[in-house]
Amino acid sequence: LRLPPQSTVYLIDDHKPVRDAIRVLLETEGFSVIDFASAVEFLQCPREIGYGCIVTDIQMPGMSGLQLIEAVRVRDKIIPIIVITGHPVAAVRRAVEEAEATLLVKPFAPAELVAQVSNALRGSMG
Amino acid sequence: MLPKPDELRGLSERFIQAVEKVTAIELRKRLAAHALTLAQVAEQLERGDLLSAFVHNANVERYERLLAGALDEETRAMVERLLAEEDDVALQKQRDQAKWWQMRAEELRATANQFAEPSAHEMLLRAAANYEQLANHAEGLVTGKPKARGEKAG
Numbered sequence: 001l002r003l004p005p006q007s008t009v010y011l012i013d014d015h016k017p018v019r020d021a022i023r024v025l026l027e028t029e030g031f032s033v034i035d036f037a038s039a040v041e042f043l044q045c046p047r048e049i050g051y052g053c054i055v056t057d058i059q060m061p062g063m064s065g066l067q068l069i070e071a072v073r074v075r076d077k078i079i080p081i082i083v084i085t086g087h088p089v090a091a092v093r094r095a096v097e098e099a100e101a102t103l104l105v106k107p108f109a110p111a112e113l114v115a116q117v118s119n120a121l122r123g124s125m126g
Numbered sequence: 127m128l129p130k131p132d133e134l135r136g137l138s139e140r141f142i143q144a145v146e147k148v149t150a151i152e153l154r155k156r157l158a159a160h161a162l163t164l165a166q167v168a169e170q171l172e173r174g175d176l177l178s179a180f181v182h183n184a185n186v187e188r189y190e191r192l193l194a195g196a197l198d199e200e201t202r203a204m205v206e207r208l209l210a211e212e213d214d215v216a217l218q219k220q221r222d223q224a225k226w227w228q229m230r231a232e233e234l235r236a237t238a239n240q241f242a243e244p245s246a247h248e249m250l251l252r253a254a255a256n257y258e259q260l261a262n263h264a265e266g267l268v269t270g271k272p273k274a275r276g277e278k279a280g
Contacts, residue, residue: 015165015169017135017138017139017165017168017169018162018165018166018169020139020142020165021138021142021158021161021162021164021165021166022162024142024145024158024161024162025155025158025159025161025162027158028145028151028154028155028158029155059173086169086170086173087173106166106169106170107163107166107167107169107170107188107189107192108166109163109192110158110159110162110163111159113162
């Protein structure tokens, strides 16, 4: 499986109700969404470097969102990352800053996520 | 008082189902946004149980504000209406299917009576009984009451 590039949003969240709702919201806004229940599942899928954007939760069993960001940045310095978390502790804020990611604190306004994804994809597509 | 996380999650699922029934793009967006808010607040309330009561209480007002649109009576009633219309269509399909099977059963019984040869007669009656069972099963799904063997559907 090779993931399609460009306007794709890669969504990683272990919490199914939130994952489903984000996917439906972004799809109604015209984005193409591929969702994953874990960070490992996402990293196992090959994708084009620098295309699309990542929306990821932080607190996930197994590999956390922080570990995911680190792993992504080793290979891909430019893909936009939007971090969504209910617990924006100092370690999270630091990691977000280092990865030049965007932080949204749950529960965020859905329009805010849509705006951030739009911005991210505009940048991602050059 | 805020609803329980289970209730919010259930509502979020219903809003998502409603999104799939709607073609008007703005309404789809609005329902999807409400679904996300409901799911997020459910998640935070659940995780909030693990945090201090102070943190939880500090957030209640914010959650109530976020949920106001989704929990609005009119919006919820609209979602239920959309889903009820869908249920009606599914029920009618089920009823039609039950009627069709019942008619097949009656046709096969009438055909069986035209056969003097015992094995053919018996085979057709068995097929008729099977169709009748299917009809009863389908009718039982519609009414929520399974019919007894031999009782006619429709």
